[in-house]
Amino acid sequence: MSAPFAELRHRLLSLWNLQTPVLRGSILMCLSTLAFSVMHVSVRSVSAELDPFQIAFFRNLFGLAFLIPLLLGNGWAQMRTTRLGLHALRGLVNIAAMLMFFTAVATTPLAKVTALSFTAPIFAACLSVLVLGERFRLHRWLAILFGFAGMLIILRPGLAIVEPGALLVLGSAALWSTAMIMIKILSRTDSSIAIVAWMGIFLCLFSIGPALMVWQPPSPGAWLWLVFIGFSGSIAQVSLSQALKETDPTAILPLDFLKLIWTALLAAWLFGEIPDIYTWIGAGVIFTSGLYIARRERRSARQANA
Incomplete structure (x- = not known):
C-alpha cells in the first residue's frame, strides 16, 4: 500500500519543484493567511467555553506537539544555543502578546483585530532605530506616521x-x-530550527501559570477545537516560514492582506460580524505603510550588500 502513496508523493513534489519560487511562495503565503484566519475563528468559537488564557496554553502545547516531527527530522543538534536567556525573554514577550491577542479575539470584532494587528511591522520599524541602531530615514518615519494615521x-x-x-x-x-x-538578534547565531523550537518550549512553560488560574475541564467538543487551534497555528507558522524561504519576502508580503479578507468572510458567516468602512480603509492605510517600509528596507539592504 505504501508504494502508490510514495509514487504520488514523488509526482506531487516533482510538480511542486517545477513551479517558480514566486509561485511556490505565493501559494504557501495564501495557505498561511488562511490558516491564521481559521485559528482566530476557532479561538473565538471555543472562547465561549474556555478562558483565552487556557486556550493559549493548549495552542502552545498542541502546536509544539505538531512541531516535534520537524525537530526529529532535523536533529536535536540544531537546537544548540548560547543565548538561552534571550530565548526565554523572547518567550516571555511572546506569551504576553499572545494572551493579549487571544483576549482581544474573544471579545472584539475579528476584522478589526486583524486590521489593527497589521501595525506590528510599523512598531518594529520604530524599534529597529531605537534598539538596533539602524539609520534614521525620513521615508521610514513618514511611512510610520501614515500607518498610525490608519490606526486612528x-x-x-x-x-x-x-x-x-x-x-x-x-x-x-x-x-x-x-x-x-x-529574532533578528538570535538569527545571527542560532538556526531557524532552534529559534522555533525554543519559542515553543518557553511558550508552553510560560502559559501554564495563567492557564491554571482559570482552569476548567474542557468538554469533548472543546478538545477538538483546541487540537484544531494548535494544528492550524502550526500550519500557519510553518507555511509562512517556508514561503519566506522560497522567494524575496517583498514579492509575497502583499498577500498578507488576505488575512483580513479571510477573517472578514469567516466572521460574517459564523458570527454575523460585518466590518465597517473605516476598518477597511484604515487596514488598507496601515498595510500599505508596512509594505512600503518592508520594500524600502529590502532595497536598502541590497544596496548595502552590493
Missing part, C-alpha cells in the same frame, strides 16, 4: 467608543514587534 481611522477616538480589545491588539502588536527584534 479604525479607532476614531473621540468619535466612537474605543473598545478595550482594540487596545489589547495594539499592545500585542507592540510586543510582537519586540519579539521580531529579538
